[in-house]
Amino acid sequence: MELLEKVSEYLQKHELKMATAESCTAGLIVSELARVPGSGQSIDCGLAVYSPEAKNRYLAVSFETIDNHGLTSEATVREMALGALNNNDANVALANTGIAGPEPHDGIPVGTVCFAWAFRHNQQIFLTTETRRFSGDRNQVRLAAAHYALEMVPQQHGDVLAGNAPRVDES
Template identity: 70%
Template sequence: MDLLESTVRYLQEHELTLATAESCTAGLIVSELARIPGSGQSIDCGLAVYSPQAKHRYLGVSFETIDTYGLTSEATSRELALGALDNNDADIAVANTGIAGPKPHDDIPVGTVCFAWALRHDGKTFLFVETRHFPGERNDVRLAAAHHALKQIPTYHGAVIRKEASAYDIDQDKETTS
């Protein structure tokens, strides 16, 4: 079973609804998932938010975060994911921001993508963040990033439900083991 089919199946089996907040992938995460028939029952929305103003307006990303850490940062991806989770009818939100190309920006190399996954489980919100580097041209980076975001959904959600993950419990504002 390929990545897209297995991700849809996982979302359906766990009755999860997904929202995405995508910068460098510009909606490709949700678009890739939507290629699979029946995926619509597991998708709430996909938001493509490129500009700082759109990130702030639609997802509440603070301008202070962007000014302090930059558009391509784990801090910004974190706020994107939390905004997508809080402002939509979803159990899990996936966000990314990065440099797909063609040129580096602010000394950040092409292919750098910051991700965040925000999940609700048992009345708590958990957050995972990571930064990855993908090789290739602009659209190669975008597709690899979209697939990576989807691939990690079962990993992070599974860790939370198995109580194996060390995650950030947003509601308690402290590090915790789920």
Template identity: 75%
Template sequence: MELLEHVTDYLKEHQLKLATAESCTAGLIVSELASIPGSGESIDCGLAVYSPEAKNRYLSVSFDTIDKYGLTSEETSRELAKGALDKNDATVAVANTGVAGPEPQDDIPAGTVCFAWAFRHDQKVYLITETRHFSGGRNDVRLAAAHYALECIPKHHRSVLEGNAPLDE
């Protein structure tokens, strides 16, 4: 609960509005954050987009990207985050895609999650991606991934403010 309260406070303090584009966690990121009273003022929306068609339809993820890099890739999570930032009233977007388990998919081990965080600041977009591996059962992976996605928002936002985050080219 402390993590969720900290992230809620950070979003409020910096007047950030969050949109999520969730595949692996299926809405758990925004649901976890929404468990904190007052968090609603910092949430724009949470989108659960599992299929390639939904990723394309709602967030403009390119089928070429999915074909070339796969559903579980930083490239796909990057496009998810960009779509969530561009198509909503958000200043920060968090996206993920991965294999929660219990079995590997397409030679990708269960517990593999690709993340992207996109920030709109001073009329520029900054984008950070990362792949992590979590252990445990399917729902353990989903919860750990949701919390990790939230935990990184303040750290990555600070890197944007300090001019150390990569610009989206």
């Protein structure tokens, strides 16, 4: 709970309002954050978007991106984060897509998760992506991925504030 409290305090201190676009975690990021009393003032929405059609419909992820790069890719998660940031009342968006298990998919090992953190700051958008691999069963992977996404918010936002994060037009 300490991690969740720290992230909630950070969001409140920096007046950040979060939207999530979650595939493999299916809403667990926003659900975990919501365990902290008072965290609701920092949450705009959480979207669970599994299918390619849902990613396209709710987040404007292009089918061309999915076809060319796959559902579990940094290109896809990038578009998910931008869609979540641009379609909601948020200034930070967390997105993920991956293989929680029980079986690998398209040659991608179980536990592979692609993340994106997008921030709106000073009328510009900054976005970072990363791919990580977690061990454990399906629900262990999902929880580890949700906590990692939240744990990285202060660092990612700090990079934005320090001018070290890539702007969307540069990435």
